[in-house]
Amino acid sequence: MSKFIGLVRNEHMKTFRRLSTWIMFGIAAALLITIAAFTAYYAEDSSGDWRADTEQQMQDLQKQVENGDVEAAAVQQDLTTLQYQLDQDIAPVQSDSLAAYMESVMYYCAPFLILFIAIIAGGLVSTEFGTGTIKLLLTKTPSRFSVLTSKYVSMFITTVIFFVFFIGFSFVVGGIFFGFNGFDAKSVIFDNGETVSNNLLASTMRDYGLNFVQTLIYATIAFALSTIFRNTALAIGFSIFISMFFPTISFILSRYDWSKYILFNNVDLTVYNPGNVPAVDGMTLGFSVAVMAIYFVIIMVITWFSFMKRDVTA
Amino acid sequence: MQKQPAVEIKQVTKVIRGRKIIDRVNFSIYPGEVFGFLGPNGAGKTTTIRMIVGLMGITDGDILIKGNSIKTSHGAAMKHIGAIVENPEMYKYLSGYLNLVHFARMSDGVDKKRIDEVIELVGLKNRINDKVKTYSLGMRQRLGIAQALLHRPDVLILDEPTNGLDPAGIREMRHYIRNLAEKEGLAVIVSSHLLSEMELMCDRIGVLQQGKMLGVQQVHEMSSEQTQMVSFQVEPLEQAAIVLRDMGSKKPEIKDKQIIMELTRDEIPAAAAKLAKEAISIYGIQAETKTLEDTFLELTGGKEIV
Numbered sequence: 001m002s003k004f005i006g007l008v009r010n011e012h013m014k015t016f017r018r019l020s021t022w023i024m025f026g027i028a029a030a031l032l033i034t035i036a037a038f039t040a041y042y043a044e045d046s047s048g049d050w051r052a053d054t055e056q057q058m059q060d061l062q063k064q065v066e067n068g069d070v071e072a073a074a075v076q077q078d079l080t081t082l083q084y085q086l087d088q089d090i091a092p093v094q095s096d097s098l099a100a101y102m103e104s105v106m107y108y109c110a111p112f113l114i115l116f117i118a119i120i121a122g123g124l125v126s127t128e129f130g131t132g133t134i135k136l137l138l139t140k141t142p143s144r145f146s147v148l149t150s151k152y153v154s155m156f157i158t159t160v161i162f163f164v165f166f167i168g169f170s171f172v173v174g175g176i177f178f179g180f181n182g183f184d185a186k187s188v189i190f191d192n193g194e195t196v197s198n199n200l201l202a203s204t205m206r207d208y209g210l211n212f213v214q215t216l217i218y219a220t221i222a223f224a225l226s227t228i229f230r231n232t233a234l235a236i237g238f239s240i241f242i243s244m245f246f247p248t249i250s251f252i253l254s255r256y257d258w259s260k261y262i263l264f265n266n267v268d269l270t271v272y273n274p275g276n277v278p279a280v281d282g283m284t285l286g287f288s289v290a291v292m293a294i295y296f297v298i299i300m301v302i303t304w305f306s307f308m309k310r311d312v313t314a
Numbered sequence: 315m316q317k318q319p320a321v322e323i324k325q326v327t328k329v330i331r332g333r334k335i336i337d338r339v340n341f342s343i344y345p346g347e348v349f350g351f352l353g354p355n356g357a358g359k360t361t362t363i364r365m366i367v368g369l370m371g372i373t374d375g376d377i378l379i380k381g382n383s384i385k386t387s388h389g390a391a392m393k394h395i396g397a398i399v400e401n402p403e404m405y406k407y408l409s410g411y412l413n414l415v416h417f418a419r420m421s422d423g424v425d426k427k428r429i430d431e432v433i434e435l436v437g438l439k440n441r442i443n444d445k446v447k448t449y450s451l452g453m454r455q456r457l458g459i460a461q462a463l464l465h466r467p468d469v470l471i472l473d474e475p476t477n478g479l480d481p482a483g484i485r486e487m488r489h490y491i492r493n494l495a496e497k498e499g500l501a502v503i504v505s506s507h508l509l510s511e512m513e514l515m516c517d518r519i520g521v522l523q524q525g526k527m528l529g530v531q532q533v534h535e536m537s538s539e540q541t542q543m544v545s546f547q548v549e550p551l552e553q554a555a556i557v558l559r560d561m562g563s564k565k566p567e568i569k570d571k572q573i574i575m576e577l578t579r580d581e582i583p584a585a586a587a588k589l590a591k592e593a594i595s596i597y598g599i600q601a602e603t604k605t606l607e608d609t610f611l612e613l614t615g616g617k618e619i620v
Binding site: 003006007009010013014017018019131132133135136137138139140141142143309311312313 | 330364367368369370371388389392393395397399400401403404405406407408412415416417419420421422461465
């Protein structure tokens with residue numbers, strides 16, 4: 001066991017002694033600071049009375065309906081939401097608040113996390129083949145199984161480190177720019193004909209958790225391709241391509257019921273959040289988790305089998 | 315050589331896509347000896363070495379390292395092996411020291427003291443904290459040997475250890491390998507295409523061609539007990555030829571103002587004495603050892619050797 005921990009430490013040393021890893025942290029930090037600066041710069045003055053503003057907004061909407069500019073049904077949802085805010089005494093979230101910043105950062109930057117982790121995961125095994133170091137790695141006492149497992153465990157921990165860095169850094173940057181307050185900010189969501197509210201910071205953390213699952217699946221695919229094809233470019237390219245373009249493909253395929261069995265239609269669990277809808281009708285959270293689990297096991301078995309059985313000719 | 319062999323290669327066969335790359339190869343390597351592995355390109359040297367260290371599977375037969383099968387007990391077998399397969403590839407963006415830390419973590423009982431000891435041994439002390447990408451090939455080779463020796467193996471496998479080294483480096487490497495075998499009792503397997511190099515370094519040499527082991531030869535046997543071509547620079551030539559006529563197995567030949575004939579080692583001083591007795595002026599006597607290259611060419615039928 002202590003030797004296995006040594007193997008994981010080795011993988012970590014190799015990941016974090018690389019300049020490219022630190023460039024990724026640098027890009028992430030720059031991104032978070034830039035978004036905070038822009039948000040602070042363009043934020044509207046919010047010192048006024050939010051109740052009066054909300055009532056004004058409702059009156060504007062009603063006026064538009066009376067003038068025939070918009071259909072009544074189209075704004076019904078907005079009106080209900082605004083009324084709910086007044087009734088429940090929930091102040092609308094200001095864009096220049098810590099909670100709103102952390103939420104928007106999560107939405108805009110989740111793809112970057114997939115990108116970074118896929119780049120690291122896609123090189124973990126194939127780089128060793130590319131440089132020939134795989135020969136040294138496999139001619140020591142640890143079995144091929146533990147060498148590959150240590151790499152996967154290291155990838156998992158690296159993903160956790162990236163998420164913790166992202167959340168922690170955005171919290172600190174957001175706090176510095178917008179003040180460490182407003183932790184009880186609530187967002188109002190229209191879900192299934194009902195209006196509900198939830199704590200914005202808590203829902204952001206939940207979505208980070210769901211994004212972690214998604215990132216891990218894409219990282220696993222990059223890791224698997226890296227191991228099976230021993231080709232870094234293919235592993236990184238394919239996983240990033242799918243993560244970016246699958247939403248479009250999914251939209252085209254959504255009329256076919258079978259498309260719900262495609263792995264990539266099930267990796268984004270935020271579609272089951274209140275107010276969102278899954279790609280194909282009738283999909284549930286349990287269904288997606290089950291589909292992911294089955295794909296995960298199949299991918300892992302193929303990857304490990306391929307690594308343990310094949311001749312090393314690098 | 316009655317010792318228990320360090321490495322036993324038993325009837326090893328390797329088939330890749332229906333093609334027999336290695337065909338029932340059989341040999342053993344004993345502690346304290348340097349075994350040279352020789353053969354033309356594509357003969358299967360590297361494939362055999364890869365099978366010994368477990369990088370490639372064995373289609374048929376078995377390889378035992380100190381009695382442990384590489385097929386069934388990889389960990390126990392690899393404990394005894396230190397290897398560099400082809401080039402000494404290390405993590406270039408890490409320092410030499412961190413590379414050694416990396417491999418120390420993969421082995422049992424290698425502490426900081428042992429790492430320092432090995433660094434001292436290969437003479438990399440001054441540059442060990444520099445990144446490997448700044449190293450010369452010779453230094454990488456030394457670092458490769460350091461990582462192979464870290465866990466005190468009984469068997470050292472070096473694929474083309476002198477590849478890319480300058481003459482001084484080759485000499486140093488040769489010295490080093492002989493030392494490890496003689497003083498530390500390691501069994502060393504080296505492969506090389508530099509035949510003269512192998513002759514200076516190895517105790518025994520196995521010749522592989524087209525996946526078959528053509529023969530294993532003792533290096534000393536090869537050079538001392540066989541006859542060799544001896545050339546005499548003497549005056550006058552005709553008289554000398556008559557004097558030497560009944561020595562050796564064949565008649566002396568006169569070529570390029572020299573007498574050339576085949577003699578055993580012991581016959582050379584006798585021939586010189588005879589010439590001196592007849593007052594023939596001797597300007598030089600050269601014995602041309604039948605080189606390993608000649609033997610090698612004979613064994614492989616003179617096909618391309620690179």
